[in-house]
Amino acid sequence: MYGLSQDDLALQDTARAFTEELIPYEVEAEMNNGELPEGIVEKQKSRAIQLGLYATNISKELGGRGCSAIQQVLVQEQGGRVTNALGWVLGTPPLWFAEVATEDQLERWLRPTVRGEISECYAITEEFAGTDVAALEATARRDGDDYVLNGVKWHVTSYNEASYVFFQAVLTNGPNAGEHGLFIVDIPTPGLRVVRTPAYSHTFSHHHPIVAFEDVRVPASHLVGNEGDGMTFAYEWFRFERLMIAARCLGAADRLVEEMTAFAQSRIIDGLPLIKRQLVQGMLADSVTELFATRSMVYETARSIDAGDDRKVLHARCSMIKLYSSEMANRVADRAVQVFGGRGYMRENVAERFYRELRVERIWEGASEVQRVIVADQLDKRGLRALV
Numbered sequence: 240m241y242g243l244s245q246d247d248l249a250l251q252d253t254a255r256a257f258t259e260e261l262i263p264y265e266v267e268a269e270m271n272n273g274e275l276p277e278g279i280v281e282k283q284k285s286r287a288i289q290l291g292l293y294a295t296n297i298s299k300e301l302g303g304r305g306c307s308a309i310q311q312v313l314v315q316e317q318g319g320r321v322t323n324a325l326g327w328v329l330g331t332p333p334l335w336f337a338e339v340a341t342e343d344q345l346e347r348w349l350r351p352t353v354r355g356e357i358s359e360c361y362a363i364t365e366e367f368a369g370t371d372v373a374a375l376e377a378t379a380r381r382d383g384d385d386y387v388l389n390g391v392k393w394h395v396t397s398y399n400e401a402s403y404v405f406f407q408a409v410l411t412n413g414p415n416a417g418e419h420g421l422f423i424v425d426i427p428t429p430g431l432r433v434v435r436t437p438a439y440s441h442t443f444s445h446h447h448p449i450v451a452f453e454d455v456r457v458p459a460s461h462l463v464g465n466e467g468d469g470m471t472f473a474y475e476w477f478r479f480e481r482l483m484i485a486a487r488c489l490g491a492a493d494r495l496v497e498e499m500t501a502f503a504q505s506r507i508i509d510g511l512p513l514i515k516r517q518l519v520q521g522m523l524a525d526s527v528t529e530l531f532a533t534r535s536m537v538y539e540t541a542r543s544i545d546a547g548d549d550r551k552v553l554h555a556r557c558s559m560i561k562l563y564s565s566e567m568a569n570r571v572a573d574r575a576v577q578v579f580g581g582r583g584y585m586r587e588n589v590a591e592r593f594y595r596e597l598r599v600e601r602i603w604e605g606a607s608e609v610q611r612v613i614v615a616d617q618l619d620k621r622g623l624r625a626l627v
């Protein structure tokens with residue numbers, strides 16, 4: 240099915256077998272604030288690297304696996320089947336960085352990241368600047384051979400795990416004053432301070448703290464790309480991340496349909512298995528149909544990336560699949576909770592965990608409303624035939 244090659248199928252099998260090993264740890268993570276006993280995640284990460292499931296998005300020259308887009312999707316889809324972010328050990332280092340990094344930056348940060356020795360996080364969002372990145376208030380002031388960084392960033396995912404953070408700020412002096420710059424800051428660096436670590440709906444070991452940058456001084460060699468770039472060179476990355484979110488949501492929905500079907504087959508009510516009740520059949524049928532539609536869309540989009548289709552059209556398609564897949568997975572999770580009944584409301588149940596965890600997929604990397612705006616704008620500019 241889907242015309243996958245032998246290599247694609249072998250990679251899919253490897254990823255599937257690997258994530259099956261992660262699933263038994265979910266409840267333990269859920270009951271322990273997302274944490275597993277010391278050394279387990281490190282072992283899982285080493286195994287992901289050894290199996291060729293890590294850095295699938297990075298070229299072989301940089302030490303990655305150099306997989307096609309469809310292969311990357313196949314791996315991330317399997318990662319999405321696991322709750323509590325245990326699938327995040329299938330790391331995808333920042334591909335966009337490879338395109339603008341200096342040789343020194345490649346050696347110090349990107350190559351060790353691709354080897355799985357260190358990892359990154361992003362400090363872009365602020366209290367009053369999320370969707371609207373143009374409203375950022377964080378500043379970067381050039382001072383001799385250094386930049387001095389100030390600002391307070393929200394939702395800095397994985398800050399507690401990362402070795403360096405990408406920080407976006409408005410330049411306050413020099414020829415590009417008023418424009419944005421992106422900087423690498425090692426963790427720790429004097430002036431970095433966790434303001435607080437709020438609790439979120441999901442139970443992950445990766446936290447999303449609010450982080451203050453107070454007169455943080457970095458050498459000019461920590462500027463990524465040029466002054467004025469900000470994250471503008473990261474459009475490629477947005478496309479990539481949206482495709483990967485779509486793939487992971489697909490995996491989540493796949494797991495949910497599998498689990499709720501098994502439950503509906505075994506649960507007897509009034510002498511009949513639940514799967515024979517037509518109202519429950521409706522929920523299962525809608526879920527599996529939407530799963531099939533989403534998989535077709537996501538795989539087709541990955542193929543059009545591999546085929547080198549027009550970038551603007553791909554941008555719109557990645558928005559479509561991020562929108563559709565994340566909303567589909569949320570609908571499936573809602574139905575799964577319903578099919579499981581009271582069990583579906585227990586934290587030890589996969590449906591309950593996904594019901595909370597999948598909600599953010601409709602918000603981060605561009606909320607659903609923003610994806611709709613992108614799709615409608617592209618429809619207006621390029622016409623229906625170009626998009627679908």
Ligand SMILES: Cc1cc2nc3c(=O)[nH]c(=O)nc-3n(C[C@H](O)[C@H](O)[C@H](O)COP(=O)(O)OP(=O)(O)OC[C@H]3O[C@@H](n4cnc5c(N)ncnc54)[C@H](O)[C@@H]3O)c2cc1C
Pocket residue numbers: 360361362363364366368369370371393394395396397439447599602603604605606607608609612
């Ligand atoms: C768990 C989590 C992890 C995150 N990790 C990171 C991270 O690592 N680094 C980082 O920098 N940021 C991170 N974020 C921030 C995330 O990218 C933002 O939350 C997201 O971009 C939305 O910004 P906002 O929360 O400020 O919402 P706002 O921009 O205030 O938008 C609120 C709502 O308004 C609606 N809306 C916004 N714009 C439009 C529009 N044009 N048309 C119609 N409706 C609109 C949408 O429904 C949106 O959800 C994370 C967020 C969460 C929840």
